[in-house]
Amino acid sequence: MRLSLLLSLFLAIPAFAQLKWETMEQSLKSKPGDREVVATYRFTNTGTTPITIDNVHTSCGCTTAALAKNEYAPGESGQIVARMDIGSRTGHQEKSILVTTKQNPKTPTILRLIADIPEPLVMKPTFVMWGVGESPKSKTIDIKVTDGFPIKLLKVDSDNPDIKVDVSEVHPGVELEVHVTPKDTSRPEMATLLIRTDYPSDNPQTYYAYAKVK
Amino acid sequence: MEAAEPPMSTVTQSIAGRPILRIARLLLRVAIAALFLFAAITKLVDPSSFAQQIANYQLTPWPATAVLSVFLPALELCVGISLLLGRWESGALVWVAVLLTIFSGALLSAIVRGLSIDCGCFGRSIENAGTLWPLIRNLVLLAVTGFLWLSRSTKARHAK
Amino acid sequence: MTALRQAGLILLIAVGLAGVTAAVHPKRPPFLAPPRDPNEVTLAQTKPWAGNILWVDARSESEFATEHIPDAVCLNFENWNEQFPKFLDHYNPGQRVVVYCSATSCQLSREIAAKLKGSGVDDAYFLEGGWEAWKQQNRP
Numbered sequence: 001m002r003l004s005l006l007l008s009l010f011l012a013i014p015a016f017a018q019l020k021w022e023t024m025e026q027s028l029k030s031k032p033g034d035r036e037v038v039a040t041y042r043f044t045n046t047g048t049t050p051i052t053i054d055n056v057h058t059s060c061g062c063t064t065a066a067l068a069k070n071e072y073a074p075g076e077s078g079q080i081v082a083r084m085d086i087g088s089r090t091g092h093q094e095k096s097i098l099v100t101t102k103q104n105p106k107t108p109t110i111l112r113l114i115a116d117i118p119e120p121l122v123m124k125p126t127f128v129m130w131g132v133g134e135s136p137k138s139k140t141i142d143i144k145v146t147d148g149f150p151i152k153l154l155k156v157d158s159d160n161p162d163i164k165v166d167v168s169e170v171h172p173g174v175e176l177e178v179h180v181t182p183k184d185t186s187r188p189e190m191a192t193l194l195i196r197t198d199y200p201s202d203n204p205q206t207y208y209a210y211a212k213v214k
Numbered sequence: 215m216e217a218a219e220p221p222m223s224t225v226t227q228s229i230a231g232r233p234i235l236r237i238a239r240l241l242l243r244v245a246i247a248a249l250f251l252f253a254a255i256t257k258l259v260d261p262s263s264f265a266q267q268i269a270n271y272q273l274t275p276w277p278a279t280a281v282l283s284v285f286l287p288a289l290e291l292c293v294g295i296s297l298l299l300g301r302w303e304s305g306a307l308v309w310v311a312v313l314l315t316i317f318s319g320a321l322l323s324a325i326v327r328g329l330s331i332d333c334g335c336f337g338r339s340i341e342n343a344g345t346l347w348p349l350i351r352n353l354v355l356l357a358v359t360g361f362l363w364l365s366r367s368t369k370a371r372h373a374k
Numbered sequence: 375m376t377a378l379r380q381a382g383l384i385l386l387i388a389v390g391l392a393g394v395t396a397a398v399h400p401k402r403p404p405f406l407a408p409p410r411d412p413n414e415v416t417l418a419q420t421k422p423w424a425g426n427i428l429w430v431d432a433r434s435e436s437e438f439a440t441e442h443i444p445d446a447v448c449l450n451f452e453n454w455n456e457q458f459p460k461f462l463d464h465y466n467p468g469q470r471v472v473v474y475c476s477a478t479s480c481q482l483s484r485e486i487a488a489k490l491k492g493s494g495v496d497d498a499y500f501l502e503g504g505w506e507a508w509k510q511q512n513r514p
Contacts, residue, residue: 060482061433061434062451062452085451085452086451087450087451087452087453087454088451088454088455088489089451089485106322122492123493124492124494125493125494126458126493126494127462127493127494128494129462129466129467190459192459208455210458210459210462212462214463214466258395258399259401260401261395261399261401261402261403262401262402262403262409263401265403265408266403266408269408276406276407276408277405277406279403279408280403280404280405281392281396281405283403284392284395284396284399284402284403285388285389285392287395288388288389288391288392288395289384289385289388289392291388291391292384292387292388292391293384296384302380302383302384303380304376304377304380304381305376305377305378305379305380305381305382305383305384306380306381306384307377308377308378308380308381309381309384309385
């Protein structure tokens with residue numbers, strides 16, 4: 001009798017979280033060329049009454065969360081598939097997905113999507129500019145591969161013959177200095193510089209820099 | 215109810231005769247002490263960043279936030295030491311309950327308000343508050359605190 | 375009242391400890407106002423830049439299409455590669471670039487401003503309060 005009194009104190013845990021989640025947080029790494037990061041969160045209704053998921057809300061417009069249906073009977077399982085659009089994001093990203101149920105609107109579940117989007121190379125700066133009439137001196141863009149990244153810088157081309165590129169290899173394939181020179185600056189010009197790489201091998205990525213006379 | 219003095223609480227009585235429960239109680243007390251000491255030290259190392267975390271809840275004006283960023287860890291440290299040494303246990307337990315209630319309230323408030331923040335971004339206020347687990351953990355701790363309180367030794371109850 | 379008295383004593387010690395920490399800790403927070411990100415600007419701070427300012431909208435293209443700060447350029451992570459050349463069409467070195475997104479809680483403007491800085495735009499800032507703040511000040 002007295003023991004049960006002791007035990008009852010331990011059981012002062014509110015009975016929400018009827019939905020049991022396989023995992024509430026996922027960490028993913030992406031590869032250059034990946035357009036999105038996908039994480040699936042599986043759950044089961046471990047209660048004795050049906051659960052209705054009435055809202056799935058993401059912390060960012062870049063992340064969508066899809067749910068096949070809203071009602072889950074006792075014992076039934078389901079999943080939420082979260083997709084985070086990578087776009088031009090790099091580095092550490094943390095996005096949240098808020099799941100609310102009709103039965104427990106004040107105690108939502110927060111799922112987390114943690115993504116590490118690698119930055120295989122760093123370009124500084126990513127664009128060079130001259131004013132019309134400015135002296136057409138060469139300007140330099142520095143490209144460096146991130147330490148240890150298995151990517152090789154192959155070639156740099158300009159898509160405009162009136163703006164030339166001349167590459168010095170500080171460290172072949174790893175660090176390049178791209179010297180950009182406009183033929184003349186008498187009128188506005190625009191060039192996209194294409195930096196070709198060999199990574200990943202099934203979908204080698206090209207990176208862009210820009211040169212402008214305006 | 216006995217008229218003798220001082221009466222043992224039902225809970226204290228249940229433990230008194232059972233060494234295994236006394237050991238369990240000691241372990242729970244030390245566990246909570248360790249939790250508070252750990253929490254205090256990690257925050258005392260960088261009050262500035264803890265202040266930023268408090269600010270993310272958007273519950274307090276900045277000067278109050280700055281004060282709390284230093285005062286809360288100091289209080290946690292004192293409570294942790296007190297529980298570890300077993301001195302002033304009653305007073306420490308009062309603060310444990312108060313702190314847990316405040317933290318749970320703040321967490322719940324952040325979760326609830328997160329729904330109305332614009333942009334579809336509930337920004338860092340939710341992301342730093344972590345998931346629902348801290349809330350559940352706090353409620354379990356409150357239960358344990360309740361147990362420790364009710365099972366205080368007669369001596370501790372009526373000391374000094 | 376033993377428990378309360380003990381609690382009171384613990385409180386006193388904690389206050390003392392807090393006071394000492396506040397006085398000597400190298401990483402204590404500033405008391406009067408929160409530390410500001412040097413790249414964050416208020417709407418008021420942008421007033422003297424009128425005429426030499428380039429607004430950048432970090433929100434989605436649909437939000438941008440609905441309404442935006444006049445002459446703003448849309449630049450977000452989703453369409454960076456398509457939008458960045460258009461940004462360059464508008465940008466002149468020496469201009470102040472101020473990025474905004476929906477509201478204070480949104481971090482996109484901070485991130486896009488950081489990406490612009492990394493790309494070589496030295497004067498890239500983000501607007502405190504975002505679109506909401508601008509709209510409030512510019513009500514017809």
